[in-house]
Amino acid sequence: MRDRKKAAGAAHGKRGSTDSTQGPADVSTDGGYNAGMAVFSYIIGGIIVWSLIGWGLDYLWGTRWIVLAGALLGAVGGFYLSHMHGLTSSRKIADGRHAPSAPSQDGKDNAK
Template sequence: MATPEHDHGKSSPAPSSSGSSAGDAKDGNGGGYNAGIAVFSYIIGGIIVWSLIGWGLDYLWGTRWIVLLGALLGAAGGFYLSHMHGLTRQGTPSGGNKAGRGPSQDGAQ
């Protein structure tokens, strides 16, 4: 029984070390993907929610056009939210090149 525990202990560090390097690669390149998924979910979520609200108002008032207005309002609202959360900006990532933004803060010249 001591042998399986010992083998399990040896195999455990190897996947975690390769998992952390794979996780580091995902963290470095996954920011754009995660931001894209967030923008997509804001827009689709806005369309769904405001379309349902429009559909309910259409049902109550006997109209047929408020659902379309709700979908457009939801798409615009989703894009607005994603823009306000900074997901649609195309700037340098944090830690990027900040040369030309002023003198260094450490006093060195």
């Protein structure tokens, strides 16, 4: 529920008011770092988990190659999960165009 005093202060431009025109993209500026860490975690976690599973199967069956297949499967699975969560695709703005890489000189979005 909104505070009526804060809403009234924002309408009159008083100090301490927040700008309500900020979109969800303005909330966090470290989204690229967080997405990179998530991709890294998925891939490394997949390699560790599936390598341990492969190591256990190698121990049970007396082979030596399943641990390597498990590591490869974990890496591919981690990349697949990060891709399905949208962490490896380029960011796009609302109308479907690619987001600009830097602000333009005139302050407008001139990305093509």
